[in-house]
Amino acid sequence: MTSETDLYRACTLCPRECDADRTRERGFCGSPDRPRVARAAVHLWEEPCIAGTDGKGTGAVFFSGCTLRCAFCQNASISHEGFGAEIGVGRLAEIFGELEGKGVHSLDLVTGTQFVPSILEALGIYRPRVPVVWNSGGYEKAETVRLLEGAVQVYLPDLKHYSPRLSSLICGAGDYFRRASEALKEMRRQTGENEYGEDGILRRGMIVRHLVLPGCTSDTREILRFIASELPGVPVSLMRQYTPQPFCPIRGLDRRVTEAEYRRVLDWAGELGLGGFSQEAESADGAFTPLFDLTGVLRDAPKQPGPLA
Numbered sequence: 001m002t003s004e005t006d007l008y009r010a011c012t013l014c015p016r017e018c019d020a021d022r023t024r025e026r027g028f029c030g031s032p033d034r035p036r037v038a039r040a041a042v043h044l045w046e047e048p049c050i051a052g053t054d055g056k057g058t059g060a061v062f063f064s065g066c067t068l069r070c071a072f073c074q075n076a077s078i079s080h081e082g083f084g085a086e087i088g089v090g091r092l093a094e095i096f097g098e099l100e101g102k103g104v105h106s107l108d109l110v111t112g113t114q115f116v117p118s119i120l121e122a123l124g125i126y127r128p129r130v131p132v133v134w135n136s137g138g139y140e141k142a143e144t145v146r147l148l149e150g151a152v153q154v155y156l157p158d159l160k161h162y163s164p165r166l167s168s169l170i171c172g173a174g175d176y177f178r179r180a181s182e183a184l185k186e187m188r189r190q191t192g193e194n195e196y197g198e199d200g201i202l203r204r205g206m207i208v209r210h211l212v213l214p215g216c217t218s219d220t221r222e223i224l225r226f227i228a229s230e231l232p233g234v235p236v237s238l239m240r241q242y243t244p245q246p247f248c249p250i251r252g253l254d255r256r257v258t259e260a261e262y263r264r265v266l267d268w269a270g271e272l273g274l275g276g277f278s279q280e281a282e283s284a285d286g287a288f289t290p291l292f293d294l295t296g297v298l299r300d301a302p303k304q305p306g307p308l309a
């Protein structure tokens with residue numbers, strides 16, 4: 001039987017397949033063999049069927065490190081620079097309990113792929129009564145997603161890019177679509193049709209997110225076509241919050257998405273019969289980016305960042 005330590009010792013958890021021994025070195029994601037968390041707090045800015053509309057929100061745990069590290073990432077301090085505190089599995093389980101104790105509608109695990117073994121162990125210690133949401137960039141291995149079966153009730157993956165050229169340029173992952181599409185099909189296999197509670201909260205199921213990028217709507221159209229044909233019935237959350245970052249070197253990504261671009265994408269989604277969520281123009285505002293300050297991470301200790309990974 002494979003133990004948690006074994007999975008970190010020659011890490012192939014994500015499609016990067018670094019084979020790194022994370023007990024003493026770092027792979028592409030920059031993550032150690034214990035969970036690193038940057039923030040654990042009530043979060044209101046997810047889809048209404050995840051966070052509700054009554055102010056209770058979702059209990060969001062933001063993990064540090066990332067298997068993608070997109071060139072324009074709004075959360076670069078945690079995804080690129082690894083800001084966060086290293087905690088034990090026991091503390092992670094406590095955090096799940098503390099967040100649920102705040103009356104949230106769901107537990108929202110954000111970018112946890114690099115810590116799957118620890119997260120599963122923590123969910124074995126504390127089993128939430130609210131749905132556990134797997135909120136990821138979509139760059140997963142289907143076999144790693146299979147490990148989550150039974151522990152996760154709701155999948156909230158991104159499906160970012162269709163073209164290998166585009167994904168290679170933005171996140172150095174030419175195999176993004178091939179891997180993500182396999183992983184998303186596995187997620188759907190696990191959850192089946194979406195099931196909602198009387199309060200409108202998604203109890204079991206899946207929503208696919210897609211961030212519309214400036215000048216890349218033809219890529220978006222291929223993504224929408226894939227969802228319509230391979231993931232029928234899955235709602236799509238079309239995000240227009242792309243915000244140019246000064247450190248992003250890619251030409252063309254230095255502006256926001258125009259009204260016309262976003263309208264075009266919504267029209268295509270309608271023509272394909274896709275249901276789901278859209279965003280207002282105001283969502284492209286840095287105010288919606290969470291503050292990464294170790295809120296809720298450490299137990300009875302002053303807030304202080306751990307060493308950068």
Ligand code: SF4
Pocket residue numbers: 011012013014015016017018019020022026027028029030031066067113114
């Ligand atoms: S989780 Fe990290 S170390 Fe493991 S394969 Fe992926 S990028 Fe490499």
